[in-house]
Amino acid sequence: MKVLVAVKRVVDYNVKVRVKADQSGVETANVKMSMNPFDEIANEQAIRLREAGIAEEVVAVSMGGAKCQETLRTALAMGADRAIHVLSESELQPLAVAKSLAKIVEREQPGIVLLGKQAIDDDSNQTGQMLAALLGWAQGTFVSKLKIEGGTATISREVDEGLESLEIALPAVLTVDLRLNEPRYASLPNIMKAKKKTIDQMTPEELGVDVAPRLHYLKVEEPPKRQGGVKVPDVPALIEKLKSEAGVI
């Protein structure tokens, strides 16, 4: 079985993002970029499936500008076998990404597609579900445990109430949550090896997908700033403040 992993290049999770002065978006020039942390977990899981003998090949896919190649090199250095870069310099939204990934799935015929449950830039939490819908496949979202036997995946999902388990038919799309695994660091020899691995490049046009944005981001603003308050010296002063300010006790 082949496993396809979708990885997104996003502003690094440690960066405090700044809204552009003209309110057209968030500053991304000269800002540290990394692989979306959830996608790292997805990639790690794909590699573990290969190491466990369940998958034969791990193919990483990324969509976006030329620099997505760096993100794909990271995926390859972690252990993915080869990569596909869908090159597009325009804004890419979840539905367009899902349509493009569906075309790649048609070509590659993986048994499982793994993605992060959401990207930490637009926080949409849509792409995996949309991809599953377009393929007519089962979906397992927010996966924190995964067991594959025969043509079935048994998953544990992190839901608001606790944990939910499902049995889903393969092929399937799985979106991963934080606690599925802890991604490995790429070793130096593996980083060197990754440079020799193949990255195929194609465009949305070649895939026959219209990626024009369907949602129009009219304005991006700073949220209202919350002001820090006072520090109190001890518990009685804290209780006093609780009574006077919060009014809930």
Added chain:
Amino acid sequence: MTILVLAQHDNTVLDKATLHAVTAARAIGGDIHLLVAGQGAAAVAEAAAAVEGIAKVIHVDAEIYANPVAEDLADLLVAMAADYDYFLAAATTFGKNVMPRLAALIDSAQLSDIVEVLGPDTFKRFIYAGNAIATVRSDDKKRVITVRTTTFEATADTGGSAEITTIAAVDPKGLAKFVGREVSGGDRPDLTSARIVVSGGRGLGSGENFAIVEALADSLGAAVGASRAAVDAGYVPNDYQVGQTGKVVAPDLYVAVGISGAIQHLAGMKESKVIIAINKDEDAPIFQVADVGLVGDLFKIVPELTSKL
């Protein structure tokens, strides 16, 4: 315009999250219908009919909806799609799971987790863990929307008298099967709707030590939450997590115990009315958003606070 709101429930009780999604639907305006898909959920359909401002409740009773999977619910929504201009659900894990699947099936670009309705086609939503607010317009004919429950008040669950109609289930494709659910929590208030939340972080040091957070919560009648660090460390189950990727809460009072205040945690609680922080590190970022801070040893402060309340 006609709006379909997907009701969340456990076949017995209508989840309060749905009432917040209804408020967003009312802000958009038009006839609002509530879809109750379940098994033996007649009581939920009746509760839905009593919600203020609902024109119609559509009740579907079938075994496959007892614990429905996204595949089956999305197919049901698609079968109903011709009659609706908007599809709304609360941005809970339930809504987040189902709605994008529907959106792709009807070729609509979903608006996730909206926090404000500016007009029939324009909405506000947070991006970058709440560090920026985007104003977004959708020109799609049918709009699929999930709603952040904390920024819309709950609609009253009494006063309505909607008619209840029933429709047939859509044959399942059998792609996914519900196996079971492990529910944690117990008798404490629900984290997302509690008036007071007490959360613990890595500063607690262990799952056993979390008991002092729980004792404080119980003395306040509060729900218990946790930072991602505390969940990752295994102190508490995943459903305690407050933050960008966990639950978003906005209680009247939020007490952060031993939580440093990482951006992704703040994203889940900074809309709280009053924030109290207890932390030994006086430079912890949590103090930049806290209304009242107390620097010191939480193992002394928290039990003292509990005993004096």
